[in-house]
Amino acid sequence: MDYKDRIRTYVDLEIETLKKLDLEELNLALKALKKAFEEEKNIFIFGNGGSSATASHFQNDFNKGISEFTEKKFRFLCLNDNIATVMAIANDIGFEEVFRFQLKGRINPGDLVIAISGSGNSPNVINAVEYAKSQGNTVIGLTGFSGGKLKELADIKLHVPVNSMQVTEDIHMFFDHLMMSIFYETLAGKNHLKN
Template sequence: MNGNEETWVHRVQGILDATARALAAVKEQDAETVVRMAHVVAGAFRSRRRLYLFGNGGSAADSQHLAAEFINRFQRERDPLPAMALTTDTSVLTSIANDYDFRDVFLRQLRGLGEAGDVALGLSTSGRSENVLRALRWAREHGLHTLGLAGAQKTDMDVYCDLILHVPDAVTARVQEVHITVGHALCDLVEEMLYGAGASKNPMSPVRCG
């Protein structure tokens, strides 16, 4: 391996080390927060309520990724769980942005779809995305459970979230990498809580139909 290749290898190793440090910090500080979030989501599903996920850019992709894990499956063969990403309908998103304001693209969807007892999960690496904040504020005011995945800084997002997880890193890419890992942990826990060996056998749980 020549010198240039070694430099690139070291760069990759540095990126992976940085991600590992961020994950280790969350492991030590916030594993309990993930468990508490899972209880909220699983409880909502048991009560036949829905989960709404939303964010911008990479967080939009994470929202639809995680919604797919709930609607389809994660690790277990089980019934679909009612989760929806508010980032995927281009007609809805562009009409709201065009007729009203981009800051309202998630808020108006929640106003039309959300009900008390549902869960609103907002993702923002900065914690300052105005469209995420507006949606979380409305959700909090109207009886939805509010969860957040954010970056290192405390912001107004903390005010509007019942539970929030901060990734202690200043690099957006590292924050996003931790968010999707935490999201996968959330999916795993919810599946186990609803369908694992110790899950309730209530035949009315966990999904809402129709």
């Protein structure tokens, strides 16, 4: 079997979707991240499934990738990374509380929240976002499909307008690497094309 037509279809959809992204929302996300960096605020990030891997990747790229070369450090905290904590909350309280529980009593004024949900409707993500907003915190929402409830709630909407979880998750990683590369240059003085 020859897969070239299927490959081309996927690549074309990715390119078409990238062209539809809202650059102003990306600009707002960069400004919010820079403000949290300058004010030494925590940045809480979380998601389920593939989105949890994306959240971990964000934390790595900002806490090590950029922060290795800056005097101040990004303070990303990935709420899905501690399996023991996540499983204890899920088992003893409920899976819908795994992120909100970790924010309660820990999130402070000025802290930033990055919530990732392809559908935009994951109950545990929405519960945490609603809590963060009730505390006055800014929320960046990464979504796909119609954006769901997360797109409605988020202050900054990094929405991927496509009905494909795979392309949505690809572009969520694009957001990470795009923003990292910009800060790598503007904050760390490094050219991401020349290591």
